[in-house]
Amino acid sequence: MIDLDALAATKQAPSQRIQLSEIALIGVYEISKILTAPTRLETTLANVLNLLSSFLQMRHGTIVLLADDGGPEVAVGAGWSEDSLSKTPQRYPERAIGQIIATDVPLVVHNVADHDLFDASDVAALASDGVKVSFMGVPIRAGDKVVGTLTVDRIWDGESVFRFDSDVRFLVMIANLIGQTVKLHRVVARDRDRLIEESHRLQKEITKLQPTPTSTAQASGIIGESPAIRSVLDKISIVARSNATMLLRGESGTGKELFARALHEMSPRASRAFVKVNCAALAESVLESELFGHEKGAFTGAVATRKGRFELADGGTLFLDEIGEISSSFQAKLLRVLQSGEFERVGGTKTLKADVRLIAATNKNLEEAVRNGEFRADLYYRISVVPLLLPPLRERSSDIPLLAARFLEQFNEENGRELAFSKQAMQVLKSCYFPGNVRELENCVQRTATFAAEASIVASDFACGQDQCLSATLWKGKASTDPWPKAIGGLGPFSAPPAAVEAYREPPQPARSIAAPSNPEALHAAPAASHGDVFDRAGGDDSERARLLEAMEKSGWVQAKAARMMGLTPRQIGYALRKHAIEIKKF
Ligand SMILES: Nc1ncnc2c1ncn2[C@@H]1O[C@H](COP(=O)(O)OP(=O)(O)OP(=O)(O)O)[C@@H](O)[C@H]1O
Numbered sequence: 278m279i280d281l282d283a284l285a286a287t288k289q290a291p292s293q294r295i296q297l298s299e300i301a302l303i304g305v306y307e308i309s310k311i312l313t314a315p316t317r318l319e320t321t322l323a324n325v326l327n328l329l330s331s332f333l334q335m336r337h338g339t340i341v342l343l344a345d346d347g348g349p350e351v352a353v354g355a356g357w358s359e360d361s362l363s364k365t366p367q368r369y370p371e372r373a374i375g376q377i378i379a380t381d382v383p384l385v386v387h388n389v390a391d392h393d394l395f396d397a398s399d400v401a402a403l404a405s406d407g408v409k410v411s412f413m414g415v416p417i418r419a420g421d422k423v424v425g426t427l428t429v430d431r432i433w434d435g436e437s438v439f440r441f442d443s444d445v446r447f448l449v450m451i452a453n454l455i456g457q458t459v460k461l462h463r464v465v466a467r468d469r470d471r472l473i474e475e476s477h478r479l480q481k482e483i484t485k486l487q488p489t490p491t492s493t494a495q496a497s498g499i500i501g502e503s504p505a506i507r508s509v510l511d512k513i514s515i516v517a518r519s520n521a522t523m524l525l526r527g528e529s530g531t532g533k534e535l536f537a538r539a540l541h542e543m544s545p546r547a548s549r550a551f552v553k554v555n556c557a558a559l560a561e562s563v564l565e566s567e568l569f570g571h572e573k574g575a576f577t578g579a580v581a582t583r584k585g586r587f588e589l590a591d592g593g594t595l596f597l598d599e600i601g602e603i604s605s606s607f608q609a610k611l612l613r614v615l616q617s618g619e620f621e622r623v624g625g626t627k628t629l630k631a632d633v634r635l636i637a638a639t640n641k642n643l644e645e646a647v648r649n650g651e652f653r654a655d656l657y658y659r660i661s662v663v664p665l666l667l668p669p670l671r672e673r674s675s676d677i678p679l680l681a682a683r684f685l686e687q688f689n690e691e692n693g694r695e696l697a698f699s700k701q702a703m704q705v706l707k708s709c710y711f712p713g714n715v716r717e718l719e720n721c722v723q724r725t726a727t728f729a730a731e732a733s734i735v736a737s738d739f740a741c742g743q744d745q746c747l748s749a750t751l752w753k754g755k756a757s758t759d760p761w762p763k764a765i766g767g768l769g770p771f772s773a774p775p776a777a778v779e780a781y782r783e784p785p786q787p788a789r790s791i792a793a794p795s796n797p798e799a800l801h802a803a804p805a806a807s808h809g810d811v812f813d814r815a816g817g818d819d820s821e822r823a824r825l826l827e828a829m830e831k832s833g834w835v836q837a838k839a840a841r842m843m844g845l846t847p848r849q850i851g852y853a854l855r856k857h858a859i860e861i862k863k864f
Pocket residue numbers: 498499500501527528529530531532533534535536598638639640680715716719841
């Protein structure tokens with residue numbers, strides 16, 4: 278360790294001048310070490326000044342760095358009373374420093390009290406105790422530009438100019454080193470600022486590009502701003518990042534397929550296929566060959582080998598809708614595929630593998646089905662890794678105006694119309710119970726818009742305003758008898774709000790006209806007991822029966838499909854078929 282004080286003391290003896298250059302070298306060496314240390318520039322400069330004070334026996338030392346506009350940017354001091362620089366920066370001799378910067382030439386003053394570059398306050402600051410003080414200052418250069426000054430002062434004992442010269446040369450060397458360091462720091466700072474700016478810009482770009490739950494939802498056609506829908510979207514955006522099997526629960530028409538697609542689109546599999554199979558719409562043998570494919574000649578009509586949906590969804594997502602409807606033997610087959618990822622085509626012997634992310638959906642109470650032995654518990658656990666319940670529309674009625682407006686806009690676009698809802702009409706929609714959820718709302722808007730006579734849709738344009746709303750009457754019929762099990766969270770397709778249940782249980786009231794309701798909210802919120810039951814054959818509403826038959830025929834006697842066509846739930850259609858004593862045709 279170098280004893281700087283001892284070295285500095287040797288500097289006092291004129292006979293040992295030769296040693297001064299040694300001291301200077303040691304000083305330069307020590308200061309260069311400080312300057313290359315990875316600390317903040319201000320700290321580095323303060324350390325340089327502290328070291329200098331040992332070499333030069335100075336009272337004060339100051340380094341001032343200039344900003345681009347020429348004003349002081351950094352001022353670091355040593356020997357000043359604490360905070361004196363930051364509190365009163367004018368304390369350091371501004372005019373003297375200004376001259377060094379302007380002339381780019383070192384300045385040496387033997388006695389500051391005699392020099393016109395130092396005013397009374399400078400003298401008071403530098404020589405407050407009345408001693409004679411000498412001053413030295415040199416410019417700090419970065420390249421050929423003056424970027425600051427290094428100045429020191431010390432008690433003047435009348436020493437020769439020669440001694441000052443060597444000290445000035447020493448200061449110039451130190452100032453040059455400081456200049457290089459400042460230059461380096463500024464280059465690094467500029468680079469760092471540029472990189473930070475660039476990183477902020479890229480962050481912004483990424484945020485713009487990254488599909489937020491809302492933007493993906495919009496892209497997938499999901500409409501809804503309610504907290505319930507936002508919370509579902511948030512969850513979906515998290516689950517999408519994983520490969521976990523997801524079970525979408527919810528009443529018919531709540532958008533299970535739509536949300537399954539959104540999940541696929543938010544997932545890393547988005548660029549691959551989204552393949553959908555409705556398990557309820559297919560007989561077991563057909564379902565098997567649909568899912569796993571078949572070999573040529575496997576059965577009558579299998580004229581060529583065909584890939585199944587598992588293969589087609591390889592790398593992508595397979596959406597198994599209405600999974601609660603599959604038979605117990607098919608449950609076993611599906612379980613095997615989900616456990617091993619392996620399957621064979623119908624009629625084939627080769628074991629195939631597919632990398633598929635599974636999303637299943639059901640509006641059935643699977644827990645009850647498991648309890649009743651209708652659904653395998655092991656399959657239940659495998660598909661319900663991440664269960665998500667879609668809220669019924671009546672629990673997020675704030676979404677009704679948005680959805681209705683969008684469906685009407687679609688209708689207008691497709692039919693070249695300019696229909697709009699009156700305030701009253703929107704009120705009717707907002708207060709409707711919609712047991713068939715968004716699908717029913719969509720159908721309701723389509724039907725009403727089709728028959729609307731004027732450009733403004735009014736309350737009496739709705740089917741319920743003409744006592745023709747099939748869903749309302751069906752719902753009324755089931756309200757007290759078919760509650761959605763509490764196990765999967767709340768009201769089910771046919772469970773009605775208490776008021777509606779009460780209304781249904783009341784003894785029949787005299788019929789009232791609802792064609793032009795005075796209170797549109799009462800129109801559909803709870804089907805009035807006064808509505809005639811269109812499925813009561815004694816009451817006679819053959820048109821409803823005919824509509825039912827027509828839908829069943831069109832859907833190939835698949836109840837789930839017919840329900841969808843009519844904007845009803847499968848349970849509702851089942852109820853309607855029983856009411857009308859319509860026998861289901863089997864093929
Ligand atoms: N949030 C929503 N925004 C826009 N459209 C929706 C929304 N939810 C549902 N829909 C529309 O409602 C209809 C029914 O949706 P979907 O088929 O996804 O329901 P589901 O729950 O799968 O019904 P099911 O159980 O009967 O198969 C579709 O036309 C769908 O586009």
